[in-house]
Amino acid sequence: MSEFKGFIYIWRDRKNNRYYVGCHIGEEEDGYICSSSWMLKAIRRRPEDFRRRIIKRITTSRIDLYTEEKRYLAMIKPEEVKVKYYNLNTKGNNPWYQYPDKVKTIGEKISIKNTGKIHGPCSEDKKEKIRQATKGVKKTYTEESYQRLVDSHKGREHSEEWKQENSERLKEQWANGTRKALETQSEESNKKRSEKLKGRQLTTPTEESRQKQSDARKTLWADPAYREKMTAIRRNRKKKEL
Numbered sequence: 001m002s003e004f005k006g007f008i009y010i011w012r013d014r015k016n017n018r019y020y021v022g023c024h025i026g027e028e029e030d031g032y033i034c035s036s037s038w039m040l041k042a043i044r045r046r047p048e049d050f051r052r053r054i055i056k057r058i059t060t061s062r063i064d065l066y067t068e069e070k071r072y073l074a075m076i077k078p079e080e081v082k083v084k085y086y087n088l089n090t091k092g093n094n095p096w097y098q099y100p101d102k103v104k105t106i107g108e109k110i111s112i113k114n115t116g117k118i119h120g121p122c123s124e125d126k127k128e129k130i131r132q133a134t135k136g137v138k139k140t141y142t143e144e145s146y147q148r149l150v151d152s153h154k155g156r157e158h159s160e161e162w163k164q165e166n167s168e169r170l171k172e173q174w175a176n177g178t179r180k181a182l183e184t185q186s187e188e189s190n191k192k193r194s195e196k197l198k199g200r201q202l203t204t205p206t207e208e209s210r211q212k213q214s215d216a217r218k219t220l221w222a223d224p225a226y227r228e229k230m231t232a233i234r235r236n237r238k239k240k241e242l
Helices: 036-046 062-073 099-112 126-132 143-153 159-178 181-198 207-221 222-241
Strands: 006-013 018-025 050-058
Touching: 006 062, 006 143, 018 062, 050 062, 159 222, 207 222
Parallel strands: none
Antiparallel strands: 006 018, 006 050
C-alpha cells in the first residue's frame, strides 16, 4: 500500500502583499499551484511575484489533511477574506464521503428510497404496456412554456465553426444515404399538404406573409449547404427530363 502524501501550503503575492492558504494531495513538485481562479490569473501575469511555502506535511489520511487545512483557515479573520487573502472563504475541503458516519446515514436513506423497486432492464410485457400507454400521445406545450421556448432561442447565433461542422455533417449524411433524399421528403410532404388542404378555401396572402416567405427563402439560400443540395436536386431533375 502506497504512503499517503499531502501538505498544507501558503502562497504570498509580494506585490499586493496578499496570501492564499490551501492543501494538496500529491508530490510537492508535481506542478500544482492552487484552486483559486483569481490567484491563478494573477500568477500567470506576474509569476515572479509569487512564492510558496509548505506549512505542514501530512502522511496519514485525507481526513487528517482536510482537518489540518481547516485549522489553518480558521486563523484567517473574516475581514481579511478576499482582501488580504485570495481565499474566497474559510470552509476548505470537507467532503461528506470522507466521514463513515455520514456515508452510512446517506447510504441508509438511499436504501430506504429504493426498497421494493426493481432495477434492471424492463420485461417485454412492461415494454409493451409502456408502448400502448404512450401510443399516439403528443407532447403539448402551454402558452407560457411555448413562449419561454421561443424567448430562449431569440438572438441565438451560431459560430462560424459550428456552421462549418454542421455543413460537413449534412454533406456526409447526404453522401452515405443516412439522410432521406430531399426529393422523397418533398413528395411526401406535398402529398400530406395536399390531403390536408382538400376542401379548404384558399385565401390571398397578405403583403406581410409574402415578406415573411421572402425573408425565409433568403435565409435558406444564404446557407451554402442548402444551396448545394438544391442545385444537386435541380441537376437531377434536368437529367430525368432529358
